[in-house]
Amino acid sequence: MSEIGTALARELGPDRVAEDAATLTAHQVDYWILAHLRARQGRLDGPPACVVRPQSTAEVAAAVRIAQRHGVAIVPYGGGSGVLGGAVPPAGSLVIDTRAMHKLLELNDAALWVRVQAGMMGGVYEATLAEQGYTGGHFPQSIDLATIGGLVATRSAGQLSTRYGNIEDLCLGLEAVLASGDVVRVKAVPRSSTGPSLRELFLGSEGALGIVTEATLRIFPKAEHRAMETYAFPTMAAGLEAIRKIVRVGWRPAVVRLYDAVESARNFTDWAPADQCLLLVLSEGPRTLVDAEMAACAAACAGAVALGAKPVEHWLGHRNVVPSWDTFLDREMLVDTIEIAAGWDRIGGLYDAVVASLQGVPGLLVGSAHSSHSYPQGTNLYITFAMKPPDFADAEKHYLDAWGRVMRASLDAGGTIAHHHGIGRLRAEWLREELGTAYPLLLALKRALDPAGLMNPGTLVARG
Numbered sequence: 001m002s003e004i005g006t007a008l009a010r011e012l013g014p015d016r017v018a019e020d021a022a023t024l025t026a027h028q029v030d031y032w033i034l035a036h037l038r039a040r041q042g043r044l045d046g047p048p049a050c051v052v053r054p055q056s057t058a059e060v061a062a063a064v065r066i067a068q069r070h071g072v073a074i075v076p077y078g079g080g081s082g083v084l085g086g087a088v089p090p091a092g093s094l095v096i097d098t099r100a101m102h103k104l105l106e107l108n109d110a111a112l113w114v115r116v117q118a119g120m121m122g123g124v125y126e127a128t129l130a131e132q133g134y135t136g137g138h139f140p141q142s143i144d145l146a147t148i149g150g151l152v153a154t155r156s157a158g159q160l161s162t163r164y165g166n167i168e169d170l171c172l173g174l175e176a177v178l179a180s181g182d183v184v185r186v187k188a189v190p191r192s193s194t195g196p197s198l199r200e201l202f203l204g205s206e207g208a209l210g211i212v213t214e215a216t217l218r219i220f221p222k223a224e225h226r227a228m229e230t231y232a233f234p235t236m237a238a239g240l241e242a243i244r245k246i247v248r249v250g251w252r253p254a255v256v257r258l259y260d261a262v263e264s265a266r267n268f269t270d271w272a273p274a275d276q277c278l279l280l281v282l283s284e285g286p287r288t289l290v291d292a293e294m295a296a297c298a299a300a301c302a303g304a305v306a307l308g309a310k311p312v313e314h315w316l317g318h319r320n321v322v323p324s325w326d327t328f329l330d331r332e333m334l335v336d337t338i339e340i341a342a343g344w345d346r347i348g349g350l351y352d353a354v355v356a357s358l359q360g361v362p363g364l365l366v367g368s369a370h371s372s373h374s375y376p377q378g379t380n381l382y383i384t385f386a387m388k389p390p391d392f393a394d395a396e397k398h399y400l401d402a403w404g405r406v407m408r409a410s411l412d413a414g415g416t417i418a419h420h421h422g423i424g425r426l427r428a429e430w431l432r433e434e435l436g437t438a439y440p441l442l443l444a445l446k447r448a449l450d451p452a453g454l455m456n457p458g459t460l461v462a463r464g
């Protein structure tokens with residue numbers, strides 16, 4: 001057993017610590033396709049030294065202190081569904097797998113919030129609430145693959161976010177273990193005016209500033225009523241304009257998803273007229289609100305062809321089905337998604353620029369997008385690209401080329417390089433330009449909270 005493994009086993013008990021090859025290999029990658037490609041090509045970093053599975057905050061704190069004493073890097077690992085390599089551990093590091101901390105600790109019906117341990121899986125969380133007549137309102141596509149702590153630590157967004165909000169709107173308070181091993185709690189209140197939000201420090205911190213051990217999240221009574229409709233638009237620009245009109249005046253349909261013509265044809269074959277962009281609308285809540293919201297959406301979509309509820313029902317039934325990366329890598333193909341966002345004044349141009357720019361990537365098979373999270377000020381673009389690089393040995397270069405083109409287009413349009421997947425390792429190099437004059441502030445925070453640089457080095461903040 002490694003030195004750190006031995007120390008952890010002594011303090012926490014041998015049942016909490018694993019160093020067998022299968023456990024180390026399982027924690028060597030997350031859902032980043034490049035990590036899987038590198039593993040196939042024998043270019044992945046060596047394995048972590050050890051995986052620890054704490055069952056309490058106190059055990060997380062003890063593990064962190066031991067890692068600090070041994071000078072070993074610490075990588076929090078939730079469900080491993082991150083798509084940017086954020087949980088891919090450096091060789092010889094300590095992986096803290098949070099999934100043994102999976103309890104719902106308190107449900108406060110009067111205040112409509114719950115306290116939950118960070119390692120509970122998203123799907124289990126939602127099912128537990130549903131049994132009691134509530135919803136958490138957070139439905140990332142990875143709901144069955146991700147933990148609550150991972151969803152907080154990556155600033156995630158759910159499929160119904162336009163009504164319920166993103167994780168930063170849902171998370172009212174939290175508990176985290178700092179690099180020193182100290183435990184901090186930010187209490188849950190509806191709102192406060194007590195200086196900068198310290199809760200926000202950990203939303204999107206990706207294990208680089210601390211380990212989230214508990215979250216207090218808003219919940220909602222289960223919706224009384226739900227209604228759906230689909231509209232076909234001749235162009236993305238026309239569909240985006242309809243969404244802008246809907247959200248601008250205060251409507252918040254839970255789902256407003258606009259697919260470009262390529263994705264409409266691919267995902268809604270039975271319904272999509274040729275070369276049309278489908279807009280899916282789903283409203284839920286009190287019946288009178290839903291009726292009014294659906295009428296307002298219909299008015300904003302005047303001129304588009306209404307196709308009925310079936311495409312939305314189809315999407316609801318298939319929305320979380322994802323093929324494994326192996327399906328593509330076996331065929332020497334790479335597929336990935338990139339989520340960016342910009343203001344309404346820029347988003348149409350950004351869509352055109354991204355799709356055009358991806359065409360220059362050697363071996364590109366498809367570059368398409370949809371918008372799925374909208375705000376009065378703007379919306380996101382969720383880009384999917386697939387490529388069969390001319391020379392598979394060089395696949396990484398072409399993959400990074402595709403990413404670079406989308407990052408560049410987004411920065412040039414004044415948009416953001418990341419809407420909801422976070423930064424991970426892949427985007428860390430781009431964060432300096434994204435944050436501009438605020439980047440030194442992030443570096444200062446990192447130095448203050450993690451002076452030895454052992455918290456998930458290379459994720460969020462690039463090395464060197």
Ligand SMILES: Cc1cc2nc3c(=O)[nH]c(=O)nc-3n(C[C@H](O)[C@H](O)[C@H](O)COP(=O)(O)OP(=O)(O)OC[C@H]3O[C@@H](n4cnc5c(N)ncnc54)[C@H](O)[C@@H]3O)c2cc1C
Nearest residue numbers: 078079080081082086141142147149150151156157207212
């Ligand atoms: C098929 C698929 C669909 C997806 N759909 C969505 C989507 O709809 N919306 C969305 O926002 N994202 C989506 N994602 C991305 C991913 O699921 C989310 O980013 C999710 O939040 C990761 O949670 P996890 O528990 O799997 O975290 P991990 O992958 O284990 O870790 C992610 C990062 O957070 C850190 N981390 C994990 N737990 C903690 C903790 N307790 N404290 C501090 N840091 C921690 C890790 O070190 C790492 O840097 C999707 C991913 C996949 C594979």
